[in-house]
Amino acid sequence: MNDVSKKAREFSVTAMILAAGKGTRMRPLTDRCPKPLLPVAGTPLIERHLQKLKVAGVKHVVINCSYLADEIFKYFDQRDDDGLAIELISEGEEPFETAGGIANALDALGDMPFLVINGDVWCEIDYNDLVNRARSLTESNSDGELILVENPSHNLKGDFSVCSDSGNVLNRSIPGPTFTFSGLSIFKPELFHSLTNASGALGPFLRQWSDEYRLSASLFSGYWLDVGTPERLAELELRIRG
Numbered sequence: 001m002n003d004v005s006k007k008a009r010e011f012s013v014t015a016m017i018l019a020a021g022k023g024t025r026m027r028p029l030t031d032r033c034p035k036p037l038l039p040v041a042g043t044p045l046i047e048r049h050l051q052k053l054k055v056a057g058v059k060h061v062v063i064n065c066s067y068l069a070d071e072i073f074k075y076f077d078q079r080d081d082d083g084l085a086i087e088l089i090s091e092g093e094e095p096f097e098t099a100g101g102i103a104n105a106l107d108a109l110g111d112m113p114f115l116v117i118n119g120d121v122w123c124e125i126d127y128n129d130l131v132n133r134a135r136s137l138t139e140s141n142s143d144g145e146l147i148l149v150e151n152p153s154h155n156l157k158g159d160f161s162v163c164s165d166s167g168n169v170l171n172r173s174i175p176g177p178t179f180t181f182s183g184l185s186i187f188k189p190e191l192f193h194s195l196t197n198a199s200g201a202l203g204p205f206l207r208q209w210s211d212e213y214r215l216s217a218s219l220f221s222g223y224w225l226d227v228g229t230p231e232r233l234a235e236l237e238l239r240i241r242g
Helices: 003-010 045-055 069-078 097-104 127-137 203-211 230-241
Strands: 014-018 060-065 085-090 114-118 121-123 144-149 160-162 169-171 180-187 215-220 224-226
Touching: 014 045, 014 097, 045 060, 045 127, 060 069, 069 085, 097 203, 114 127, 121 180, 127 144, 127 180, 144 160, 160 215, 169 203, 169 215, 203 215, 224 230
Parallel strands: 014 060, 014 114, 060 085, 144 215
Antiparallel strands: 114 180, 121 224, 144 180, 160 169
């Protein structure tokens, strides 16, 4: 095994959970509770992400917060120590948005490919697969990989297309089937080196990077849900409770 392959095989993957949003679509449930702490079948959604990451061998998780950040800090102050090193980064009263939040946390994310998980999505993908993809990205020509899913009813136009030959992410204006960005991704840190906490949302940069052929895609066909409204939260509750 060469040195690069050994490095890809052995480095410890860091994950970032995006949890700074105000959860306006989830009101009134988020009037006093930040969206990441809303319970699903008795367990906060963010905790379900953490447990899946732990099972996949992730040891370091970075979480950004802003809206009702005190409640998130309080939760983690009281959380039992299960071996996960959790680093909370407060962005102040106004969140930096997604690209700005990742750029702001870059020092904590290290110099190897890292996972990014939107805190308000649910995906039944095996997180071991995400970790393996992060390790494989070290040897890839791509600078990032997006997990794409079939278009849900609330996003029928989709976000991106995929080149059938190269696997590169393409903007949806390219003829062919489209897919929705799941909110799960893997990035090399150099993608964010020129960004700052004022860079705004991630979407425009994903489209720019796709035009530059810097992103690859992986399609997931299993259950996925954007848990952005009370109705979808109730749907997930029913699914988990069986």
